[in-house]
Amino acid sequence: MxxxxxxxxxxxxxxxxxxxxxxxxxxxxxxxxxxxxxxxxxxxxxxxxxxxxxxxxxxxxxxxxxxxxxxxxxxxxxxxxxxxxxxxxxxxxxxxxxxxxxxxxxxxxxxxxxxxxxxxxxxxxxxxxxxxxxxxxxxxxxxxxxxxxxxxxxxxxxxxxxxxxxxxxxxxxxxxxxxxxxxxxxxxxxxxxxxxxxxxxxxxxxxxxxxxxxxxxxxxxxxxxxxxxxxxxxxxxxxxxxxLQALEHAWAKRPSVAEFIAGCNGSIDSIPLSISGWVFTSAQCDGDLVSATFKRTGNSTARGFIAASRAHFADEPAFFDEGNSAALKISLKLNLAGDESLVESSQALALLTSWLHGQNLEPTIKELPVQVPQPPALPGEPTPPAPPPPEWKHFELQYSSSLPPSIVLRGVPETGLRLREIKTQLQSDHLTWSVIGDLYAK
Incomplete structure (x- = not known):
């Protein structure tokens, strides 16, 4: 010994x-x-x-x-x-x-x-x-x-x-x-x-x-x-x-719910509702990038919008819709949640849906197939056998609300839950929010 x-x-x-x-x-x-x-x-x-x-x-x-x-x-x-x-x-x-x-x-x-x-x-x-x-x-x-x-x-x-x-x-x-x-x-x-x-x-x-x-x-x-x-x-x-086991788990390479909301919701909140006569219409965040769109009103011009947006955005706007709309972007680099032990799927779904229903939300949840990548064959070697099925399940979550995720999802059960997208649109002078997330469970 x-x-x-x-x-x-x-x-x-x-x-x-x-x-x-x-x-x-x-x-x-x-x-x-x-x-x-x-x-x-x-x-x-x-x-x-x-x-x-x-x-x-x-x-x-x-x-x-x-x-x-x-x-x-x-x-x-x-x-x-x-x-x-x-x-x-x-x-x-x-x-x-x-x-x-x-x-x-x-x-x-x-x-x-x-x-x-x-x-x-x-x-x-x-x-x-x-x-x-x-x-x-x-x-x-x-x-x-x-x-x-x-x-x-x-x-x-x-x-x-x-x-x-x-x-x-x-x-x-x-x-x-x-x-x-x-x-x-x-x-x-x-x-x-x-x-x-x-x-x-x-x-x-x-x-x-x-x-x-x-x-x-x-x-x-x-x-x-x-x-x-x-x-x-x-x-x-x-x-x-x-x-090394974390590399095989999709949730380990994603930000936590709190981190995602702080980065995305925080960046969206910092976007002005109007810039030099161009009004905010929508914003979308995937954790790496925030994309915001504005629409021209009155006699406002693209040159005025370019000059005024520099005080809020680092890049130049991209114009579309015959120059009447523009898109601006903000880059993010959020901390990753890392690996964690998952909860049994029946328990995880019950906890999450009960919590969302308690917030007066009607979420849509569906199971997605989990595909394990096939390892490549080494030069001169036969194709390796198919990998074993994963030990976890993947569910997609979607909901819409008139309240931002920073309020709606405060205190949500986070084990195995990751957010994929936060989107907001200005409709009838108020913002509506939609969220897409992923729930991983055993």
Missing amino acids: AITAPPATSAKVQILSYHGNSFVTGLLWHPLGSLTGYMREARQFGREEKMDIVAIRRTESIIQAGFVSRSAGAVKGMYSLASALAGQLGESWIAAWRVSLDEDRYALVAVYEGAVIPGSDLVGTGDEIKRKVAQLLGRSISFEDTYLPLEFERGGKPLDVDELLHPRNLRREYRLRPLAFGLSNGEIARLSVIGTLVLITLIGWQQWGAHKARLAREAAIAAEQQRLAELEALNARAKQEQT
């Missing part, structure tokens, strides 16, 4: 101890494209990412580097946990195990066609690792071997990590090394020999097969890196840190 080393300064980088040796997890894995100048490429990437420690993996199909910073607690001579396991378990596998009987902490490593999958070299709680395992197994990647704990209920077989990480099974190539600038004479000589051998092995019919395998591997790695980038963008706008 692992002994945890003193905590690292980075939450993502953790250090485990087996048989007196230190193993580092949480490395940033990146493929190296140059066959002869991969160390130069690694140094360049390390400078860009401010990383100064690296583990290099060289196989017949890939050269890959795992980067980490000294400030995270990693030092020369420690081992990369992913490298040590990848060097023994083969080209395609996923493994997870409990690292401490006294804590809810599990380690995870996944390798596809010889490459450590970015974001799968980590330590986390049981729930975090279970979710990550479910995401990896649910992707188009097909692992040849699985080594998972019985409590994950995912099949596979347990991993004897103590035996795999015994000192007799460890090689020098699994160790972390510092990233130094320039190339030593020894490196130049080794690179020359390796380059010659690689060029010879690439001759012939194997070249095309290796090329297809590389395309498939890079596509899988690029897809995972894209998911990590999407998660980073989501966390930048969410109030709490989200997990």
Whole structure:
């Protein structure tokens, strides 16, 4: 069983101890494209990412580097946990195990066609690792071997990590090394020999097969890196840190009801009812953009409207209806609500409709089909099986009222509820409001 080393300064980088040796997890894995100048490429990437420690993996199909910073607690001579396991378990596998009987902490490593999958070299709680395992197994990647704990209920077989990480099974190539600038004479000589051998092995019919395998591997790695980038963008706008599972939930990537109303209703309220003889007729907001329309009256002119609207809008108006109407826009960037646990559909519908009826509203609610995107086929690979049906339902809500949503929806049950559109129109000297929303439930 692992002994945890003193905590690292980075939450993502953790250090485990087996048989007196230190193993580092949480490395940033990146493929190296140059066959002869991969160390130069690694140094360049390390400078860009401010990383100064690296583990290099060289196989017949890939050269890959795992980067980490000294400030995270990693030092020369420690081992990369992913490298040590990848060097023994083969080209395609996923493994997870409990690292401490006294804590809810599990380690995870996944390798596809010889490459450590970015974001799968980590330590986390049981729930975090279970979710990550479910995401990896649910992707188009097909692992040849699985080594998972019985409590994950995912099949596979347990991993004897103590035996795999015994000192007799460890090689020098699994160790972390510092990233130094320039190339030593020894490196130049080794690179020359390796380059010659690689060029010879690439001759012939194997070249095309290796090329297809590389395309498939890079596509899988690029897809995972894209998911990590999407998660980073989501966390930048969410109030709490989200997990990768949030990317699969539509409601996690939408503003909360309160946030939507504050942004949309607030922006609409700030629009004047008249600008230089042009009167307000309608406004519509989808959370990203507010579009307002005005109609010309009397002897007012487009030039006067353009000049006067600059005090309220940043962009120029767009004219239509033979120049008698104009549209203006306001851009929004609202905070996202993030993920949340959903309520059973029968209970969620009863709560929402009861609340709306109590506000003297007659909403229209209908269920919409939920379509899970089909994962794309990797280059040279067959089309993956259809994804399983979602674990949630989607309902569309619509209503109209003479009162703004900031009043009508104050205190509405928000669990699983997101607003899609707020629209208002000036009719008979008073505003009417219509709202479209989405309710997600189990």
